[in-house]
Amino acid sequence: MELAQKISVSIDPAVRRFLEGYLASGRSKSRSAVVNEALRLLEQRENERALELAYRQSAPYDLVLAQEFQSSLQDGLAGPSDETW
Numbered sequence: 001m002e003l004a005q006k007i008s009v010s011i012d013p014a015v016r017r018f019l020e021g022y023l024a025s026g027r028s029k030s031r032s033a034v035v036n037e038a039l040r041l042l043e044q045r046e047n048e049r050a051l052e053l054a055y056r057q058s059a060p061y062d063l064v065l066a067q068e069f070q071s072s073l074q075d076g077l078a079g080p081s082d083e084t085w
Contacts, residue, residue, distance in 0.1 A: 009035075019031060019034055
């Protein structure tokens with residue numbers, strides 16, 4: 001397991017006030033915990049964007065597959081049938 005690394009960052013005064021207020025509210029135990037959570041949320045958002053992009057890129061192909069499947073159902077080539085072979 002990797003150990004946490006200490007880094008130095010600069011933040012805007014408004015962000016620092018928010019951070020200090022958040023800590024004062026007791027919703028987090030340390031600045032590090034707040035920054036770690038914020039970065040996890042940023043990573044999650046980026047992952048969701050990548051997934052959304054992949055979906056948008058695959059959607060036209062998925063539509064073609066669905067249409068082909070529907071066509072094969074109408075031809076009797078797929079799906080349940082009452083016909084005995």
